[in-house]
Amino acid sequence: MDNSTLLAVRNLHTWYELRQRVFGRAGAVRAVDDVTFDLAAGEAIAVVGESGCGKSSLAKTILGLYRPTRGEIFFQGQPIHSANSQTLRWYHRQVGFVQQDPYGALPPFLNVRRILAEPLSIHGIRKAQREERIREVLEEVKLVPIADFITKFPHMLSGGQQQRVVIARAMLLRPQLIVADEPVSMLDASVRVEILELLRNLQSAHRLAIIYITHDLSAVRHFSERIFVMYGGQIVEKGQVADLLRHPLHPYTQALLRAIPDADAANAETDREVPPGEPPSLLHPPPGCRFHPRCPLVTPGLCDTQEPPEFEPEPLHLTLCWLYKDTTP
């Protein structure tokens, strides 16, 4: 962990305990199951995966909304996993949250000015400075002219504009990290690019680190440097964007990439290759490698009994797969 590391996550587990039933075992939903990574200041990473893979839970644990069951989170060296309320309060200023549903993320009964005033007043910014900061941040997200927008209510804005307000709110306290959970999946195709570019510009202007949670692999190349692929609560592959897309290592990543179409008329002629089965239950995950029931390259006896450790077959390109057991762990 060097001093350019903004966020360090070590062996993070977020398990949701199910309530005890009168007869029968209680179990735990293992939403995040042993995740470790570093994030440098100003770096954008994309966490990709399908629904139920745990990526939203990872995001919320990093945001401090859930307490990790096990493991550690360090932000600028400060331990967050065991933070007291004062440290958590400081931490909330450092991390901004952009959510998936732009309309749901905004209280419908407050106008833009009051929505943006909330985080400022919670953290003790005085009234005069609040107005100034609100204007600053609205200009940064290009909701101009400001006078037009500042008195509007969320339902009067378009999806793209609503999302800009959400981004503005996330930027208010000058955070160092933004966690964006599917920030554009509910917006129209032509608006998505605008918003993703806005985030990219903010990232370079303020040296922001961004964690994108998304299921849209096609867009990832444009907006992040590294990709993490999540499956069954674990990060099964990590790499630089170009490397990973050109040369995916993990069979799940390979299957994912094969299943995504690009707009091309020839697609209609052939069937697409899809791995059989369903994503694993987080309550009763399969033994050994989580993907083994659906993996075309499974090694019986190994993949179905032992969980693979992380291997690094190429520099900066890591994966949890027994196929690479002869490379350096």
Add this chain to the structure above:
Amino acid sequence: MTALRAGLRQLRHYPSALIGMTVVLLLLLLSLLTVLTIPYSEAIRLWRGGEGVWDENPALARPTWFQLFSTRKLPQTIIVDTRQGGKTIADQPDGTRLVNASLRFEFHYDALPSEVGLWLSATYKEAQPFVMLYWRKPDGQEIAFEERTPRQTDRYFVSRDERLRERLQARSLEEALFGAGTRGDGALLRGTYELAVEGILFEPDADLEARLVVYGKIHGLAGTDAQRRDLGVALLWGTPIALTFGLLAAVGTTIFSLTISAVGTWCGGRLDAIIQRITEVNAMLPGLTLLVMIGMFYSRSLWVMLLALILLSMFSLGIKTYRAIFLSLKEAPYIEAARAYGAGSWRIVFRYMIPRVIPMLIPAFVTAIPGFVFLEASLSILGLGDPDIPTWGKLLFDAYTNEALFKGYYYWVLEPAALLMLTGMSFAMSGFALDRMFNPRLRTA
């Protein structure tokens, strides 16, 4: 706020709402006027009666507008007073002074008056004056009343003088005094009547005043009750009382229910479970019975009842409804975002969750008001109303104990009932329209 304005614009589409709200506003206006013109203490004093406050009102008189329903001309109260003039005092040669007063009035009605009463007031040091009274009918007949020696105030209810009635052999004194013939069994005499007062004063400074009250059968806008009280006072004052009671009860109950539900749902766990259990037990408790018990054993004051009612209604089943709404709100993305930017629990509950729910509350709140108004009326009819404050329910109770319906004094029952109904209907109509406004699924447009 803009939702409110848009909503008010929508109200135009619902005529029932407009009617309802207009009536509500009128009731509020009436309450305001009443409170300003008859202060609270004054109202209590008036209603308590006694001390001659209502002496000049007829008892059990119908409202003046009842005349519209009757072909006969019903009498109104006539008061003749020596202080208005018509009195002579002459010195007598034996040192006494002779007072001669003629109390004259015109009687052109088609029905007998309800009662006749006479007030004599004498000023003297030691010796009371001696007074003789002669009643002269338009046909020239004269009836002599008993002689009297009045003190400072002498109240002579002519209509209740049994001896006089027996002497005249009349069925009732009003008949005797206003009918043809000595027994009054003839036709009603119209014309000029006179009560001649002849008094002998024994002291040089003594004086005598007389006031004759011929009680009518109709009085005022609302009529009177058995204690001669003008029902209008109670009807007028009943309005602000009813509205205040209903509003305060509705507000108190709603606010408390909402807060309890919000806090319980947000904190979850044991607190939530405790609140739910209390709510369920409270649903089983018989509310009205408990109020009756409190009224009987503890206090019948209106404000004590109000407090007890709020306490009993706080843990209403509304809490379960609100809880469902809050539970879904708890997971809303904007609540999650608030936690992410560091909002504390109080802020989230009171600034983000409760304001969201308030629009949904308004129709329920408005519709609940008449329920509480009726509850107060019910308690009063059961005899547990506040003894001092005039309310509509109290009027109904008085009517009941005085057997108003049996005796044909329908106005005594119909007037408070009409006001209760009007209040209930106007709030209900407004509430239903508001419900359609705030709950888009009920809309027809």
Add this chain to the structure above:
Amino acid sequence: MNDGLLQIEDLRLHYRTTQGVVQAVDGVTFALGPRQALAVLGESGCGKSSLARAILRLLPRNVETYDGCVRVHGLDVMPFDEERFRREVRWSKIAIVMQAAMNALNPVLRVVDQVLEPLLVHQGLQREAALARVRAVFQMVGVPLDFMGRYAFELSGGMRQRVVLAMALVLQPPLVLLDEPTSALDVLTQANIMNVLKRIKRETGTSFMLITHDIATSSELADRVAVMYAGQLVELSDAAHFFHEPLHPYAQKLMASVPRLREAKKLAYIPGRPPSLIDLPQGCRFAPRCLQRFARCEQDPPMMHAKDGRQVRCWLYE
């Protein structure tokens, strides 16, 4: 090109709202033959969902205008009364899979009963005969037979979508409308469903009208493409030409804004917002946001014939 299955001429559907009349579908004309898949592309608010409802006459209460010509197998069904339309056209000739369809499954019925229902109602079959057909259609969409007795909540999202598809196919209609069938699903499930649709089109010759905003996914099925903007069709063309080179400026910008997985591409976006369907501008509806606009665009362009049998609503192709 055999266009005999469905012909839409100047279809209009306007809604009455408190803010004014929403001109959701404003003069749409196109035709579709058997064994063809038409993708209707557009963003939110362009009227594509209303188009599906207009074709199937699934109208809400506040309809202001509903006219035009809808020909099924050459016969104009617009004059049909509601009962005749229900019996002869809806579901037996044209079926629909709605948006978020998997949430529209009845939670208290087993899935087999839900798929049985159209057979019992429309064809009056007895339960036994109908069950054989249900089994066949479940197999066609890829739902294992032992799932038949389950309830909707016991199935995953992908399975539920297949059940809804089975419901639409059970009467063997020649045309199935699909309104955003995969937008709520994962990538792998999406690919699975598209495979199912491809297979059905190959094996049974059913025609599809796929309404979606996901351009990449639409290319999995489409033989022809129609692009909708502000209630009108702005481009109608075959898939091969369209995906390679769209003609209408809006379609071009739309394609440019969709990232490609397998190549690095400069992404573009369209500034501004689509016009309100209540307050439509005069002239070409895309002109305010079009970088290639010129004087002629102040007049509303008709659908014009361009090269290769394609149609575009744009003065650039006059």
